[in-house]
Amino acid sequence: MTVQLYARDIGTGTPLVLLHAFPLSSAMWLAQREGLAGRFRVVTPDLRGFGGSVLGADEPSIDLMADDVAMLFRRLGIGRAVVGGLSMGGHVAMALCLRHPDLVLGLVLAGAKAGGDPEPVRRSRLRQAEILERDGDVGVLVDELLPDLVGPTTLRQRAMVYGRVRGLVQATPARAAAWAQRAMAARAETAETLRELRVPTLVMVGAEDTLATEEDARAMAEAMPNAEPMVIPRAGHLCAVEQPELFNQTVAEFAAALARATK
Numbered sequence: 001m002t003v004q005l006y007a008r009d010i011g012t013g014t015p016l017v018l019l020h021a022f023p024l025s026s027a028m029w030l031a032q033r034e035g036l037a038g039r040f041r042v043v044t045p046d047l048r049g050f051g052g053s054v055l056g057a058d059e060p061s062i063d064l065m066a067d068d069v070a071m072l073f074r075r076l077g078i079g080r081a082v083v084g085g086l087s088m089g090g091h092v093a094m095a096l097c098l099r100h101p102d103l104v105l106g107l108v109l110a111g112a113k114a115g116g117d118p119e120p121v122r123r124s125r126l127r128q129a130e131i132l133e134r135d136g137d138v139g140v141l142v143d144e145l146l147p148d149l150v151g152p153t154t155l156r157q158r159a160m161v162y163g164r165v166r167g168l169v170q171a172t173p174a175r176a177a178a179w180a181q182r183a184m185a186a187r188a189e190t191a192e193t194l195r196e197l198r199v200p201t202l203v204m205v206g207a208e209d210t211l212a213t214e215e216d217a218r219a220m221a222e223a224m225p226n227a228e229p230m231v232i233p234r235a236g237h238l239c240a241v242e243q244p245e246l247f248n249q250t251v252a253e254f255a256a257a258l259a260r261a262t263k
Contacts, residue, residue, distance in 0.1 A: 002064070002071045006052030007045035012039030014105070016251070018044045019069065019089030021111065021149075022180050023141050024065060024165070025051030025230040028086075028092055031244035034052060038250060041196075043081070045072055048110055049176025060183035061069040066095035073103050080256040080262075084108035086240055087212070087258035088180060091187060106258040107197065108251055110204040111237045113212045114194050114220050124261060132178035134142040141177060142199065151208030151236025194223040201227035201256045206235030206242065 009025055010033050018029050026044035036042050047065055051056035058064055069092060073081070080219035082105050085093030090112025097104045119127065131140045146169050154161050201224055214231050221229040230250055235242040 001056065001058055002068045003048050003054050003056045004075070004241070005042055005045040005048065005068050007072055007076070008033060009041070009076060009261070011039070011041045012253055013040045013077045015079045015162075016040040016042050016255055017069070017073075017078070017083045018042065019085040019092050020044070020047060020050070021048075022088035022184070023087040023138065023145070023177045023237075024168045025172070026182060027051065027168055028238070028241055031246060032240060035244060035248040036252060040082075040255060041078075042070075043076065043078070045069060047089070047180070049179055051067065054175075055176050055179060060179045060181075060186060061252060062091050062095050062183050062187045063099060065092045065183065066099050069096050069101060070100040073100075073240040080105040082106040082108065082251075084110065084251060087112060088184060089235060091184060092174045094193065097186075097199060098193065101199070104199050105262065106197050106254065107201040108204065109201060109220070110239055110247070110256065111206065111212045112203075112220070113216050114223070117185060118257045125181040128207060129178040129181040129185075132174040132181070135176050137176050138169060138172050138177055141172070142166070145169070148211050149237050150242055151206055151234065152224060153208060153234040154236060154242045155226045165238060166240060174231055194220060195225065196255055197227075198225050199224065200224060200254075202250070203227050204230045204239060204247070204250065206237060206239035207231050207233045208236045209239070211237045 029044040045051040158227040221227040232239040
């Protein structure tokens, strides 16, 4: 059963719907709202359980998260949009594209890896979910995941960015984080999934990302019918937060070209 998502909705023009990373919220897209709302209608929802959105009582599912986003499109009167997702948001964006292809004008996948988790990663997600539920706080994510969310350049040179990311992780409800980890552990993406994503796609990755590497991004782009890779220098996993100007410029050019092509 879908839930109603809280979303920030700013600007006019071609809709650009941005889906946040785990374990953050739509607050991570601040620089995108500020930098892109002059040219696009920028919609940044909190995925279920995060930020201002309720978790609900459903079984963990990436597909259900995508259905939540589809319902948001209808509620906001969005016909088609360029959909961007970073990390977990990328999984939801891919599921949205497969389940509701009529809604997606183009796809931006940043810091995303296709395919189900390798078994050690899946086990780690489930272990963290159990700890999150047991402890009722996100300490395990601060200890184990936060160090991999940004690159070494950000750690050395952008202390305020790292501090902001840390604050967003610490603000995450433990129950929502556990639910999302179980949803990601259960997903069943395959190589065939990528071949079914026929919309124009931009596959972005931070050059310093250790969770989803440049090699992963290039392999994804090659497996898709209509995709191109883009590497963001001096950025780790959260490339949109670490290098917002370059991220925004790249996404704006991609979205503007799609908007022109469909007029």
